[in-house]
Every structure is written in structure tokens, then in C-alpha cells.
Amino acid sequence: MQQPYSQPFSPSRRRLLKGAGAAGVGLVIGFHWGLGGPRAMAAETESGGWAPNAFVRIAPDDTVTVISKHIEFGQGSYTGVATVLAEELDADWSRVQVAPAPANAELYGNALLGGMQGTGGSTAMASSWDQLRQAGATARAMLVAAAAERWGVPASELSVAQGVVRHAGSGREARFGELAEAAGRREAPKEVRLKDPSSFRLIGHRVPRVDASEKSNGEAQFTLDIYLPDMLTAVLLRPPLFGATLRLLDDSEARKVRGVVDVVRTPRGVAVLAEGFWAAKKGRDALKAEWDDSAAEKRGTEALYEDFAAPGP
Amino acid sequence: MSITLKVNGKTHSVDVDADTPLLWVLRDELRLTGTKYGCGISQCGACTVHLDGSPTRSCVLPVQSVGDRSVTTIEGLESPAAAAVQKAWAEMDVPQCGYCQSGQVMSAVGLLEQTPQPDDDAIDGAMRGNVCRCATYQRIRAAIHRAAGELEA
Numbered sequence: 001m002q003q004p005y006s007q008p009f010s011p012s013r014r015r016l017l018k019g020a021g022a023a024g025v026g027l028v029i030g031f032h033w034g035l036g037g038p039r040a041m042a043a044e045t046e047s048g049g050w051a052p053n054a055f056v057r058i059a060p061d062d063t064v065t066v067i068s069k070h071i072e073f074g075q076g077s078y079t080g081v082a083t084v085l086a087e088e089l090d091a092d093w094s095r096v097q098v099a100p101a102p103a104n105a106e107l108y109g110n111a112l113l114g115g116m117q118g119t120g121g122s123t124a125m126a127s128s129w130d131q132l133r134q135a136g137a138t139a140r141a142m143l144v145a146a147a148a149e150r151w152g153v154p155a156s157e158l159s160v161a162q163g164v165v166r167h168a169g170s171g172r173e174a175r176f177g178e179l180a181e182a183a184g185r186r187e188a189p190k191e192v193r194l195k196d197p198s199s200f201r202l203i204g205h206r207v208p209r210v211d212a213s214e215k216s217n218g219e220a221q222f223t224l225d226i227y228l229p230d231m232l233t234a235v236l237l238r239p240p241l242f243g244a245t246l247r248l249l250d251d252s253e254a255r256k257v258r259g260v261v262d263v264v265r266t267p268r269g270v271a272v273l274a275e276g277f278w279a280a281k282k283g284r285d286a287l288k289a290e291w292d293d294s295a296a297e298k299r300g301t302e303a304l305y306e307d308f309a310a311p312g313p
Numbered sequence: 314m315s316i317t318l319k320v321n322g323k324t325h326s327v328d329v330d331a332d333t334p335l336l337w338v339l340r341d342e343l344r345l346t347g348t349k350y351g352c353g354i355s356q357c358g359a360c361t362v363h364l365d366g367s368p369t370r371s372c373v374l375p376v377q378s379v380g381d382r383s384v385t386t387i388e389g390l391e392s393p394a395a396a397a398v399q400k401a402w403a404e405m406d407v408p409q410c411g412y413c414q415s416g417q418v419m420s421a422v423g424l425l426e427q428t429p430q431p432d433d434d435a436i437d438g439a440m441r442g443n444v445c446r447c448a449t450y451q452r453i454r455a456a457i458h459r460a461a462g463e464l465e466a
Contacts, residue, residue: 073410074408074409074410074411074447075409076409208403208404208406209406209408211408211411212402212403212404212406212407212408213399213403214411215402215408215411215414216398216399216402216403216407216408216411216414216418217347217387217388217390217399217418218345218346218347218348218386218387218388218415219347220411221346222349222411222412224346224349224350225346227344227346233341258330276337276341276342277337277340277341277350278329278330278333278334278337278341279330281353282330
């Protein structure tokens with residue numbers, strides 16, 4: 001599930017990342033990838049809060065939130081990255097959701113795109129594989145250690161499946177949400193053992209997409225759905241020919257449209273800024289523009305093909 | 314001007330130009346963003362809502378012409394047909410990017426409420442106006458059949 005856009009970026013929510021003992025504390029695992037290799041970091045956060053250096057958040061209600069550094073635009077990256085982390089965590093897939101990472105290239109950069117934070121070129125899974133397996137395995141190890149301490153048994157006697165830690169010898173068990181706070185107070189282990197691929201239950205198996213429901217009930221948030229305080233809507237007038245430039249503009253009628261706030265020139269046209277789409281569009285439609293097409297592309301399809309086919313110099 | 318309209322069972326008063334399309338009242342005024350803007354000229358179906366139960370393109374419907382009719386958006390769906398459609402959509406991983414899917418769901422629910430057991434031709438006819446650039450059409454058709462089966466059971 002995507003979080004509302006405004007929440008992860010809100011300073012007031014960041015300030016909630018305060019110390020131990022607060023009600024509803026969960027476990028957050030993140031990594032810095034410095035010169036010395038990955039260094040695990042653990043922090044605590046209020047349930048539903050946010051930690052800027054985290055790949056996974058476990059809430060007291062057992063919800064596992066995977067923080068995706070890759071955007072989801074239909075290619076399934078949210079499901080893919082969540083699968084990798086949830087596999088090593090031994091999470092209950094039905095309790096896994098995904099939230100987008102904020103802009104922070106140091107934490108969420110894509111090593112396969114030169115370190116910039118970006119999604120593309122079929123790099124989402126390859127750039128997440130080692131990192132998210134480590135993140136999941138580290139969180140799992142901390143949950144196991146917390147349970148071992150609570151029950152006074154060796155960690156080696158514990159097993160994890162479907163978001164539950166179990167001690168077969170005594171029959172005791174605890175859900176991730178019950179262990180998250182205690183796990184969050186522990187030191188992260190320096191090394192964790194990753195699963196042998198033969199024991200994968202999620203990776204390589206079909207799992208339901210994490211975003212299917214929210215994309216079927218209108219909850220999924222797209223760029224167009226973001227409303228910020230005092231935000232205006234811009235609708236553009238573009239020249240009829242590529243490369244034409246504005247010669248004359250009469251925006252007097254456009255400025256009379258109720259809701260239109262301003263008319264500004266852009267490198268290739270004119271933008272009408274208004275309170276809401278409809279006013280902006282009506283304003284755009286009321287613009288009177290004359291274009292200088294002396295430098296514009298005037299060839300048609302046939303001429304373009306002929307030029308492409310012509311031998312080069 | 315002030316216009317009163319009934320959306321998802323609630324009455325709202327909005328101060329907008331009479332020619333404002335219903336879509337932009339829903340999105341910009343009521344912040345019901347599940348209904349999407351696709352083409353703005355009634356060619357893609359992303360803006361589909363129900364008007365007294367009938368699928369309607371909200372991007373070209375002036376809000377003043379809504380009158381007393383009840384508007385239902387994706388946020389307000391609650392019929393058995395709607396539940397069956399949304400369940401089938403999720404189970405069969407119908408959406409990819411998801412942008413068109415609110416409109417797809419609204420058209421599919423409208424179909425099943427009129428024709429509980431549609432055949433492929435009926436599905437194709439009812440869904441013809443909803444474009445999906447991810448080309449999820451095969452899964453949409455299969456999910457409608459599954460939802461119809463669930464409603465029959």
C-alpha cells in the first residue's frame with residue numbers, strides 16, 4: 001500500500017522518531033552502504049511513523065512495511081522488492097505493504113544507475129537484491145534474538161514462519177508485532193546468514209501483487225492526485241509546429257476567467273495558472289497567440305522518412 | 314454559482330462555474346481522486362462514474378446537468394456486484410499501472426448490475442469505452458466472469 005504523499009516528508013512526523021519507551025514503538029531496519037560495506041542500523045519509530053534510513057518497518061499490529069527505493073508504475077517493482085525482503089524476514093505476505101522511499105540518494109541511490117536515485121533500465125530488482133535480503137535477514141535475526149532473550153532459550157532453537165517466531169521445545173510463539181519493540185532496542189548483528197535459495201517460499205513463487213487492491217478501489221495515489229496547500233494547476237498552450245516561438249500573446253480574456261491567477265511564458269509556449277484544472281483549461285483556451293514558425297520543423301512524415309533514408313555526408 | 318449535488322450518498326454544495334465538468338468537481342472540489350482524468354473528451358473511460366447507477370463519463374458532463382441524480386464514484390461503491398468485482402480484480406492481479414482501473418471497475422460493476430451473467434460479447438460491449446494502455450483486457454474479461462460466478466453462487 002502506498003502511504004499518502006505528504007506523510008513521509010512531513011517534518012512533524014519525522015520528529016516522532018523519538019526514543020524507546022514510547023507507546024506503539026516498532027522496529028526499523030536500514031543500512032548505510034559506506035566504504036566499509038553495509039552497516040546495519042536499527043532505530044525505533046512510532047507506528048505509522050517514518051525513518052529516513054529504513055527499508056523495513058514493523059508495526060505493533062504486525063504490519064510489515066517495505067520501503068521501496070524504486071517507483072511502481074505498473075511494472076511490479078513494489079511486489080518484487082517486497083518479495084525479496086519478506087523472503088529473508090519470513091514475513092506473512094498478507095501483512096506486507098509497501099511505501100515509497102523519500103528523495104535521498106545517499107540511502108536510496110541506485111548503484112546500477114551510477115548512484116542516482118532512480119528507477120529504470122530493468123535495474124530495480126538487481127539493485128535491490130543483496131541490499132533487501134540483508135535488510136530482511138537482519139530484521140529477522142533481531143526479532144529472533146529478542147524472542148530468545150524473552151523466553152531464556154538459545155536463538156538457535158527458534159524458528160520463524162509467516163511472521164511468527166516459535167520455540168518448538170516449549171511451544172511458545174510470538175508475532176512480529178509483539179517482538180518489534182524489544183527487537184528495536186537491540187544492536188544489529190554485524191553479519192547475518194542469508195537463506196539458501198532452495199528454501200525460498202516467496203522468491204520464485206507466485207505471490208499476489210501488493211498494489212492490486214488499492215488499484216481496484218481508487219486508493220492508489222498517482223501524481224495527479226497530489227494536492228498541496230495553495231497549489232495551482234497549470235495548463236499549457238503549445239505551438240502548432242515543433243520549434244515555433246511565441247510572437248504575440250493576448251492574454252486579456254484568459255485573465256478574466258474566474259480562478260485564473262497568472263499567465264506565464266514557458267520555453268516552448270504559455271502556461272495558464274489557476275485554481276483547479278477547469279479554470280486553467282478555460283484560461284488556456286481563451287489565449288490568443290501568434291507563432292513565429294520560421295525556425296520550426298515543417299517537414300511532413302514523407303519528407304522526414306526520405307531524409308532519414310538519404311545517405312549521410 | 315452554488316450547485317448542490319449528491320455524491321456517494323452525501324449532499325454537497327459547491328461554488329463552481331456551471332459548465333465545470335463533474336470530474337473536476339469530484340477531484341478539485343471534493344478531493345475524490347479515485348476518479349481519473351484521462352483524455353477529457355469522453356474517449357478513454359478513466360473518468361467513469363455512476364449516475365443513478367449508469368456508467369457515465371464525468372469529464373464531459375457539466376455539473377449543472379447532474380441535477381437530482383445520484384453520483385457514485387469508486388470511493389462510494391458498496392453493492393454486492395462491486396464487492397465481487399473488486400475482489401476478482403485483486404485476486405486476478407488485473408491492474409498493472411492502475412490508472413484506468415477505477416473506470417474499468419465502474420463500468421464492470423455497471424454491467425453486472427444490469428446483466429448478472431454476461432457473455433464475452435456483452436462484456437466486450439460494456440467495456441468497449443474503457444481503454445487500458447497496459448492492455449489488461451484479457452484479465453478484465455476473466456475477472457468479470459469470475460465476479461459473475463461469485464454473484465451467482
